[in-house]
Amino acid sequence: MGRLWFNGAIYTMEAENRTVEAVYTENGKVVDAGSAQKLRSEHAPLEEMDLQGASMYPGFQDSHLHMLGLGETLLSLDFSAMESAAKMKQALQEKKNQLEPGQWLTGEGWNENNFTDRKIFHRWELDEIAGDSPVLLTRICRHAALVNSKALHLAGITEDTPDPPGGIIVRDEQGRPTGYLLDTAVDLVKQVMPPVRDEELREALQSAVQEMLRKGLTGGHTEDLNYYGGFKRTFQVFEDLINHKSLKFRTNLLVHHEVLEDMHYHGFRFGPVNDSLSFGAVKIFADGALGARTALLQKPYNDAPETCGVTVTSKEDMESIVKRARDKGMPAAVHVIGDAALEYTVDVLEKNPPPEGTRDRLIHGQVTPADLIGRLQQMNVAFDLQPRFVVSDFPWVQERLGEERLHCSFAWKTLMDEGLHCAGSSDAPIEPVSPLEGIHAAVARRKPGVSHSGWLPEEKLSRFEAVQLYTRGSAKAVSAEEEYGIIAPGFRADFTILENDIFQVPLDEIVTTAVKAVVVDDTLQYGTLTT
Incomplete structure (x- = not known):
């Protein structure tokens, strides 16, 4: 009754270099993996999907972006x-x-x-x-x-x-x-701008999803619900489009704390809405960004000693919001870039651990001192990283932070080596939404075609670690690592299929590798395959 996927490099991502010859899927799930001959004999598939030498991976997911913002950028x-x-x-x-x-x-x-x-x-x-x-x-x-x-x-x-x-x-x-x-x-x-029209929102979301599919993504974790005329109106756009019928695209909706009560007033709760759409963590902004010198640092900016940045949400207010989230059975997702913001965020989350079966999320985490890493190891948290920030922010970020802080900044390898859960994202439209650009940046820590050894080269990830950010890592960010992130029996039949093998091609060719197909719930959502 199901499908056989064969004739390509199928990376299960269960372990480095782990591949299988073929995969059998049925009813949106992986049922079996192994030799094509064995799967044909045991399952008698009704349809066979010929990869024609392409490479297949668990579906890539972007763990933090703004889908409506991406759509607006594509249209503006x-x-x-x-x-x-x-x-x-x-x-x-x-x-x-x-x-x-x-x-x-x-x-x-x-x-x-x-x-x-x-x-x-x-x-x-x-x-x-x-x-x-x-x-x-x-x-x-x-x-x-x-x-x-x-x-x-x-x-x-x-x-x-x-x-x-x-x-x-x-x-x-x-x-x-x-x-x-x-x-x-x-x-x-x-607040004084004309409100965006419903048709503009729909066009923006449609454009964003199509762009994400073209770039090889099977889903994303997005924060949009507080910016387009209220919770109900914005959510309706998502529910109408991403309905798991005409469009299947795994979408986790972060809930800005200012619309948390609206969400519950309208009868929605943390967790799935349909098989494609779900409500995620409560979003809080601790500070701003390094580019605008509004990320909150423990010591003044190296190139602007008159400021340490901006507190967007005070420690006291954050604790109040986190307690509201806990009362509703929800984890928190905190935008935190500077080390001072990270410190007081850790203080709050330590005192108020997430509900059982969930993880809190630290979005960005660009300055992470060793003493805070030690505390984070004892907590149930995941970092949403943006590898491409390294490409965009260096060398000017060195001016902002100075050499003293640089060794604990953009330290993705350190975080992973210390056992912290890390997911990969673009923060689109701030960075390109392509996961291949993120994977390349995590490994090379430089732009394609540039000859230097990379910014802070000791923090480079292996190709396997980088791909894990967008597969198992994104699953862990929403405590769904037993549902997706690897290709194995019982896991979702969500696949990203690329023309080339990104574990084998020259490093800079990762970003030019074409997306052959994207599969969600065992259903082709982008591209073509031979049957």
């Missing part, structure tokens, strides 16, 4: 690949010419560290470009944005406006807002 003005302020200005001028009078000019992904002059546009420069159009340009880290005078006026932000809790309105020497907003200060402008 994207600055992420621009390497000069002049190109960014040109793109803004061209976009402005396409707008109706007074229409918002928006864009995503600018990064001054990619510009030779490190330029950050002032609101008056944006005024010249945009005229009567309000402007909101989101930085690559999504913890900062640029706005013009019109947007400041609509938001009621003046010289007298105080910084909101967890945010900063950057000002000039006369105390006037420059148009550069950090963390929660961005929300002051977002």
Whole structure:
């Protein structure tokens, strides 16, 4: 009654170099694995899927991203690949010419560290470009944005406006807002923007899922429910599209703490909604990002000694939120980048352990001192890592942190060697959503085609360890390692099938390897296979 998958390199990921000749699947699960002849004889499959020499792996999953944000970026003005302020200005001028009078000019992904002059546009420069159009340009880290005078006026932000809790309105020497907003200060402008339309949300989610499938992903853990007009409206978009009927795509929805009560009011609980869609941990932001100097550090920034960063959620507030999550039987997922934020997050989670059968999640964890690793080893937590941050953040991050802190930063190999659970992700749209780019970055710790030995080369992962991040690691992040992450009897029939064997090709060819097919629940969701 089932299918036989054969004629390729089938990596089970149970152990390094562990392969099987064929796999037999039925009703969405792996039933047996071994020789093709044996499986044909014992199971008499109704259909045979010829891999034609391709390589097959357990389905890759991105353990932390923003799917609606990814879709928005795919559909909007994207600055992420621009390497000069002049190109960014040109793109803004061209976009402005396409707008109706007074229409918002928006864009995503600018990064001054990619510009030779490190330029950050002032609101008056944006005024010249945009005229009567309000402007909101989101930085690559999504913890900062640029706005013009019109947007400041609509938001009621003046010289007298105080910084909101967890945010900063950057000002000039006369105390006037420059148009550069950090963390929660961005929300002051977002609150006065026109609400996104339902059809725009649907288009964004559809675009994101198709892009993720094209890149070889069978699922992702996403945080979107607090940003698009409320829980019910946003969740409905996910439920309508990812219904496990017309579309099968394993989607774990992190629940921002501000919509936790709404989720329960509407009758939803932690766990599965259907076989593709489930509610995950309660999301909390401890701090900001290194790029905007809002990640919370124990000592001042090396290149800005006047600041240690920003506390987005205080220790006291975090403990209150975590206790609410525990009352509802839910783990926590904490955005934490700086070592000071990690320390007080560990304090809170140690005192309030997760419900039995679940794990708390530490998203990013970019500065991880040895004393905190020792405490984390005694806790039930998983790290959601973004290997591609190494490619994007070096060398400028060395300026931020200084040599003293660098040895315990972006320390993926150390975390894994110390026995901590680690999952792989992109934080898309902040980084490219391709898991192959993440795998390459974890192994090479440099851009493809660059000849140096990699940033902090002692923290390089093996290819097996890197692939594990996106298979067993992503499963462990949601305490589902007995359901998926390896190819073995009883596990989900979710597969990522690649044209080349990424364990064998030259290292830089990992990122150019084509995705042949993506299978979810024993069902082809992308690509073609010969039967």
